[in-house]
Amino acid sequence: MSAKSLTVNQCHHINARGRRCRMLIALDHDSLCQHHLAQSAASRPDAETVASELLDSTGELATADEVNTLLANLVRQLARKRIDRKDAMAIAYASQLLLSTLPGMDKEYAASFDSEATQEAIEGDEQSREDPPTDLLEQPPQSAPSPDEVLADETSNDYAAVRT
Numbered sequence: 051m052s053a054k055s056l057t058v059n060q061c062h063h064i065n066a067r068g069r070r071c072r073m074l075i076a077l078d079h080d081s082l083c084q085h086h087l088a089q090s091a092a093s094r095p096d097a098e099t100v101a102s103e104l105l106d107s108t109g110e111l112a113t114a115d116e117v118n119t120l121l122a123n124l125v126r127q128l129a130r131k132r133i134d135r136k137d138a139m140a141i142a143y144a145s146q147l148l149l150s151t152l153p154g155m156d157k158e159y160a161a162s163f164d165s166e167a168t169q170e171a172i173e174g175d176e177q178s179r180e181d182p183p184t185d186l187l188e189q190p191p192q193s194a195p196s197p198d199e200v201l202a203d204e205t206s207n208d209y210a211a212v213r214t
C-alpha cells in the first residue's frame with residue numbers, strides 16, 4: 051500500500067498529542083475508523099434531546115419570531131458542538147426557506163380574513179332584516195358595584211358630612 055492511499059483511507063482522528071490515528075476508515079463512514087466512530091457516537095448527545103432543545107419555543111415555525119428562535123437555538127447547539135455542521139447548515143437553509151414563505155402566508159391569511167369578514171357582514175345584514183339582533187334584547191344585567199366602590203362612596207359621604 052502506498053503512503054498516499056494510506057493517508058486517504060486513514061482515520062481522521064487526531065489524539066491529544068497531535069498524532070493521527072493509524073487505523074483505516076470504517077466501511078460505512080467517510081472519516082473515522084470503527085473505534086473512533088463508536089467513540090464519537092457515544093460522546094454525542096441524544097438526538098431527541100438535541101431536537102427538543104432546537105425546537106424549544108419555536109411553535110409552528112409560522113412567524114419570523116419563531117423562525118428566529120429556531121436559528122438562535124441552532125447557533126447555541128452549534129457553538130456547543132452538539133450538532134453536526136452539515137445538519138446545522140441544512141437547518142439554517144430550511145429556516146431561510148421558511149422565512150421566505152412568510153410574506154406569502156401573511157397575504158393568504160389576510161385574503162381569507164377579508165373574505166370571511168365580508169361573508170359575515172353579508173350574513174349579519176340578512177339576519178338583521180329578518181329578526182332583531184339578539185344582543186340588543188338580552189342586555190347583560192348591570193353589574194353590582196364592587197365592595198371597594200361602595201366603601202369609597204361611603205368614605206366620601208362621611209368626609210362630606212364632616213365638612214358640612
Ligand SMILES: [Zn+2]
Nearest residue numbers: 061071083086
Ligand atoms: Zn481512528
